[in-house]
Amino acid sequence: MSSEAIHAKTAYLLTRGFSPDSAAAIVPDGDADFKPDDYATLAKVQAFIIKVKHAAIRREAPCAFRLLAEAHMELRFFADWAPQYLAARHTGPIPLEEHMLLLHDAFTRFCAAAGPAQGVIADMFRHEFALGAARHAHPCRLRDGVFVFDGLCILTGTRYDLPAIVRDATPLAAVTADRQRYLLYQHAPAAPCVRVLELDPLSALVARAAGAATDVDGIARQVKYATPDMIADVLDALREHGIGRPGEARP
Amino acid sequence: MSTSIGIAYADYVPRLIAQYRGAVDHVEIPFEQLLRAPQALDLQRSVPVILHCASLSLAGDVPIPAPRAEALRRWVGESGTPWVGEHLAYLRADGTHLHLAGHTGVPFGDDLDIGYTVSPQFSEAVLERVACQTAYWEEFLGVPLLLENGPSYFSMPGSTMSQSSFIAALCARRPATRLLLDLAHLSVTCANMQLDPHAELAKLPLESVVEIHVSGISDEAGLCWDDHAKRVPQSVFDLLDHALLRATPRAITLEYNWDSSMPFGAIAADLARIRTACMAVAA
Numbered sequence: 393m394s395s396e397a398i399h400a401k402t403a404y405l406l407t408r409g410f411s412p413d414s415a416a417a418i419v420p421d422g423d424a425d426f427k428p429d430d431y432a433t434l435a436k437v438q439a440f441i442i443k444v445k446h447a448a449i450r451r452e453a454p455c456a457f458r459l460l461a462e463a464h465m466e467l468r469f470f471a472d473w474a475p476q477y478l479a480a481r482h483t484g485p486i487p488l489e490e491h492m493l494l495l496h497d498a499f500t501r502f503c504a505a506a507g508p509a510q511g512v513i514a515d516m517f518r519h520e521f522a523l524g525a526a527r528h529a530h531p532c533r534l535r536d537g538v539f540v541f542d543g544l545c546i547l548t549g550t551r552y553d554l555p556a557i558v559r560d561a562t563p564l565a566a567v568t569a570d571r572q573r574y575l576l577y578q579h580a581p582a583a584p585c586v587r588v589l590e591l592d593p594l595s596a597l598v599a600r601a602a603g604a605a606t607d608v609d610g611i612a613r614q615v616k617y618a619t620p621d622m623i624a625d626v627l628d629a630l631r632e633h634g635i636g637r638p639g640e641a642r643p
Numbered sequence: 644m645s646t647s648i649g650i651a652y653a654d655y656v657p658r659l660i661a662q663y664r665g666a667v668d669h670v671e672i673p674f675e676q677l678l679r680a681p682q683a684l685d686l687q688r689s690v691p692v693i694l695h696c697a698s699l700s701l702a703g704d705v706p707i708p709a710p711r712a713e714a715l716r717r718w719v720g721e722s723g724t725p726w727v728g729e730h731l732a733y734l735r736a737d738g739t740h741l742h743l744a745g746h747t748g749v750p751f752g753d754d755l756d757i758g759y760t761v762s763p764q765f766s767e768a769v770l771e772r773v774a775c776q777t778a779y780w781e782e783f784l785g786v787p788l789l790l791e792n793g794p795s796y797f798s799m800p801g802s803t804m805s806q807s808s809f810i811a812a813l814c815a816r817r818p819a820t821r822l823l824l825d826l827a828h829l830s831v832t833c834a835n836m837q838l839d840p841h842a843e844l845a846k847l848p849l850e851s852v853v854e855i856h857v858s859g860i861s862d863e864a865g866l867c868w869d870d871h872a873k874r875v876p877q878s879v880f881d882l883l884d885h886a887l888l889r890a891t892p893r894a895i896t897l898e899y900n901w902d903s904s905m906p907f908g909a910i911a912a913d914l915a916r917i918r919t920a921c922m923a924v925a926a
Binding site for chain 2: 394395396397398399400401402403404406407424425426430433434436437440441444445447450451454455457458461464466467468
């Protein structure tokens with residue numbers, strides 16, 4: 393087989409989604425071709441190339457990618473994400489915000505399928521996504537527990553002490569789940585970094601509802617077990633942290 | 644002449660240079676980085692710059708677009724680089740080869756751009772192409788072009804020789820050939836091809852080596868992989884020690900450019916380890 397032909401076949405397989413069956417059907421010319429087992433290796437190389445192309449975006453979620461590497465799941469993850477990535481990348485580079493949103497879904501899906509032990513990896517990506525979104529004030533909403541309101545604050549739920557894992561560079565093997573936590577990410581425009589606050593469950597529900605509702609009664613309709621007075625107290629407490637709409641009055 | 648010890652460009656490198664004065668003799672910047680963010684060349688005020696490239700597709704049959712080639716020549720001039728490192732690889736291919744084969748399942752005909760340098764078929768035809776291409780680009784750019792051995796994850800069908808034998812034959816065919824020896828790539832290739840890295844190192848014409856790369860490697864899914872987010876393993880440092888017994892590189896570059904959270908202390912320690920290896924040979 394000529395070098396031009398086999399280079400073209402390899403390039404095709406590495407840049408398009410493929411299955412071993414479809415790959416074997418592409419026989420450029422001559423008799424020297426990949427062996428059937430080679431196609432599984434080529435799929436791994438395709439995943440590896442996608443991993444390399446994500447080197448720049450690692451800075452947006454360095455701890456999540458570190459944990460993924462420690463789990464020896466990088467190639468499995470990028471192989472799982474390959475079809476979506478190749479489709480999204482088909483017309484050119486993916487804008488950062490869109491790329492992170494797609495990755496968020498990919499991490500959530502992959503880690504759920506990989507098993508409970510990998511839950512911290514998806515939560516860590518969500519945490520680092522939230523830090524970045526708060527820092528850049530991206531106006532976005534996500535499924536699975538990340539929520540943005542007023543363009544500045546994000547709330548998520550997790551059973552891991554995510555800030556401590558980042559701070560201490562905790563190895564994956566040493567990470568343990570404990571209680572449910574509700575984290576709120578706040579970036580004041582003048583501050584150099586994002587502040588992470590842990591909220592109690594009611595405050596978390598109220599803060600989340602406050603993103604969609606326009607007044608206390610509206611929030612109360614969403615947080616059904618709390619009275620308007622309870623909600624107003626929570627809103628007052630949140631406002632002490634600078635969270636909430638300026639001038640919002642108690643009922 | 645002493646060996647320059649440097650680091651591949653990453654976002655953190657300006658801070659590293661400011662914090663660890665004297666630890667970095669040069670910075671290697673990818674040409675493609677300069678296309679996206681020309682300000683990376685501001686580092687030139689602090690340290691000399693070496694230009695690296697992953698665009699020429701030397702082993703392929705689809706040339707680099709002319710405007711990109713002109714941009715490369717311009718950046719060679721502006722950076723003052725003493726040479727350009729380029730992969731012994733291809734990254735573009737001609738889709739019509741698939742069309743000619745009669746496969747009609749997909750629309751072929753366009754160039755196929757992998758966006759990553761892939762080790763080519765190691766054959767006489769590719770050897771001749773690389774020798775001709777290297778001579779052409781050295782004349783076009785006005786500086787030497789160092790050929791870098793790539794990591795191999797599979798054997799390209801139609802190959803008639805190993806990567807090391809190919810490089811040795813290339814240097815014999817064109818004695819002016821100069822090499823960029825990537826020791827992590829050598830280690831990865833040997834692990835995946837079931838070869839002894841020290842034996843393969845011994846086959847290489849190390850007197851032609853002008854620059855050496857070192858970086859990390861990782862194991863996953865039954866293969867060994869190039870990994871610039873991992874620290875250099877002892878096995879690669881061992882290869883460096885052996886290579887320096889026969890090679891006198893003008894530069895050694897540490898490639899930690901995939902993970903901006905790499906601790907500075909670890910980077911400084913590995914730069915010092917490389918410097919110690921050079922001093923040991925000099926002594």
